[in-house]
Amino acid sequence: MDLKPLVDLGYLVGVILFILGLKRLSTPKTARGGNILAAVGMGIGIIVTLILPLEKGDNNYLFILIGLAVGAGIGLLAAQRVAMTDMPQMVSIFNGLGGACAVVISMMELNGYQTAFEAGSENAAGMGVHATTLLAMFVGAVAFTGSLLAYGKLQGLINDRKVKIPAPTFVNMTLLLLIIAGIVYKLVFPSNPFFWVLIIMGIALIYGVTFVIPIGGADMPVVISLLNAFTGVAAALAGIVYDNNVMLVGGILVGASGTILTVQMCEAMNRSLWNVIVGGFGGASSSGAKGDGDQVAREITANDAAILMRYATQVVMVPGYGMAVAQAQKVAHELEKVLEENGVSVKYAIHPVAGRMPGHMNVLLAEADVSYDKLMDLDDSNSTLKDTDVVIIVGANDVVNPSAKDDPGSPIYGMPILDVLDATNTIVLKRSMKPGYAGIQNPLFFHEKNRMLFGDAKASLEKLVSEVKTLG
Amino acid sequence: MEALVSFFTENLTMIYVLVLAIYLGFELIANVPTVLHTPLMSGANAISGVVIIGAILLIRQAESTDYLALGLGTLGIILGTINVVGGHAVTNRMLEMFKKK
Structure with a gap:
């Protein structure tokens, strides 16, 4: 039986499932089904690829099955083990491996072209295919090392402020030019030794690192999203090489969606993508407001804070990365419940870039069973904050920094923030007076409306819960 | 040209x-609502693992004595499968938490 029509049909179904899956992933009600649809599409694509009739080769199914089994085992294990707080790192590392896969296959393809190139054969790969393969290797390599570095930064293995390169823009532009020059040179003189390919790959791998090094602080989500788009593009380029529509369409869909997501994130911070990539945030030394020596932040006891909240009408919690680190989301939900039992309305104000990934806070709070309709986006939050009695800021910092509004010298000037100072009182839960992840001093701490409740976010929230309970 | x-x-x-x-x-x-940004990014990331199809084609087209292609191809399949399976599994885990109780 001729399997070709079946294969073509299978690929078509796979592509349709990818499209439907992505569409459904973008609406809360259907999101879970969307992910499953996309996974089924992928399964069909893989099965079809296993039976696809080929003109050459020995199939080598044993190796394929071993690869699939090992990869699936590792993937499932990692996905089950990872803590919800470490999700951004996990996505980043998965993404990096996809990029690495693209590098491996394009390298092998390039190696395959080489014999014909060196022999000057007429059947040698055309310049178009050659260029596409080199590009797939380049983009995949950047996604690979870039994602690994992003993982290292988010996991705290690499310190943003210590690991730096001088004149990053110059270095990056130079490397980029070198890569492009290398690719053009190899294209024009394809009979040059394979060594050239390895050099291009090496520089691309280095470029992935130097590309991500200057990006830090609150910009990490943006770069993960961008690298995700890169892997999609690498997959699509490989799809052109293999003349495979599932790879092409799947890859491009990811490339396009990753780009849109990246742009949306940049908009949320009121910055351009270029600005993020050049890295004005965590990297450059900020001329931003430094805390004056004579400014004093006022402390509050858990007892006083509990009284303040217990007799409030509207309380808003602002979660940030600190909440994720302290694993305080469940206690936050508990505090919400005891307050609501006492007739206080409690809501959560979610800044688009709170945490290390867009939607990071939503995922954590959902894990703690916080109801959907209690989570407010930036606009809703800011209109609610005007009628709010007490704002509790749990491990958030830069997203509530008023410098973004009134200090043109601040590196985050222009970023939309949660206007917590519109509320009557604010309470910041914080370990110490250290500035936030982005290293910018926060004048909110010294504001007359604000009180500090020092300590671990989880421990502080637990204290608040028991204090509110004793008030009855 | x-x-x-x-x-x-x-x-x-x-x-x-x-x-x-x-x-x-x-x-x-x-x-897309912000709530879904992380799961969407994660789901899209899993789809980008479609590059694994290339790795399968690479191995299938190789001769059974071409150990370089077999070795690197298997590595490629492992990497791609981690991306695909892990990606979809992690996305599912995130979305499970959004289920209305």
Whole structure:
């Protein structure tokens, strides 16, 4: 039986499932089904690829099955083990491996072209295919090392402020030019030794690192999203090489969606993508407001804070990365419940870039069973904050920094923030007076409306819960 | 230059698919609520693991004595499968938490 029509049909179904899956992933009600649809599409694509009739080769199914089994085992294990707080790192590392896969296959393809190139054969790969393969290797390599570095930064293995390169823009532009020059040179003189390919790959791998090094602080989500788009593009380029529509369409869909997501994130911070990539945030030394020596932040006891909240009408919690680190989301939900039992309305104000990934806070709070309709986006939050009695800021910092509004010298000037100072009182839960992840001093701490409740976010929230309970 | 022109004309259908897919990707994703940004990114990341199909084709086209292709191809499949399986599993875990109780 001729399997070709079946294969073509299978690929078509796979592509349709990818499209439907992505569409459904973008609406809360259907999101879970969307992910499953996309996974089924992928399964069909893989099965079809296993039976696809080929003109050459020995199939080598044993190796394929071993690869699939090992990869699936590792993937499932990692996905089950990872803590919800470490999700951004996990996505980043998965993404990096996809990029690495693209590098491996394009390298092998390039190696395959080489014999014909060196022999000057007429059947040698055309310049178009050659260029596409080199590009797939380049983009995949950047996604690979870039994602690994992003993982290292988010996991705290690499310190943003210590690991730096001088004149990053110059270095990056130079490397980029070198890569492009290398690719053009190899294209024009394809009979040059394979060594050239390895050099291009090496520089691309280095470029992935130097590309991500200057990006830090609150910009990490943006770069993960961008690298995700890169892997999609690498997959699509490989799809052109293999003349495979599932790879092409799947890859491009990811490339396009990753780009849109990246742009949306940049908009949320009121910055351009270029600005993020050049890295004005965590990297450059900020001329931003430094805390004056004579400014004093006022402390509050858990007892006083509990009284303040217990007799409030509207309380808003602002979660940030600190909440994720302290694993305080469940206690936050508990505090919400005891307050609501006492007739206080409690809501959560979610800044688009709170945490290390867009939607990071939503995922954590959902894990703690916080109801959907209690989570407010930036606009809703800011209109609610005007009628709010007490704002509790749990491990958030830069997203509530008023410098973004009134200090043109601040590196985050222009970023939309949660206007917590519109509320009557604010309470910041914080370990110490250290500035936030982005290293910018926060004048909110010294504001007359604000009180500090020092300590671990989880421990502080637990204290608040028991204090509110004793008030009855 | 001539080579590029012929690449263009020979792959015209594919280039059409490419352009339409880019447009489709933009349209599909626009206006996603922030709640879904992380799961969506994660789901899209799993889909980018489609590159694994390339690794399978690479191994299948190799001769059974070509140990370099077999070794690197298997490595590619492992990497790609981690991306695909792990990606979808992690996305599912995130979305499970959004289920209305």
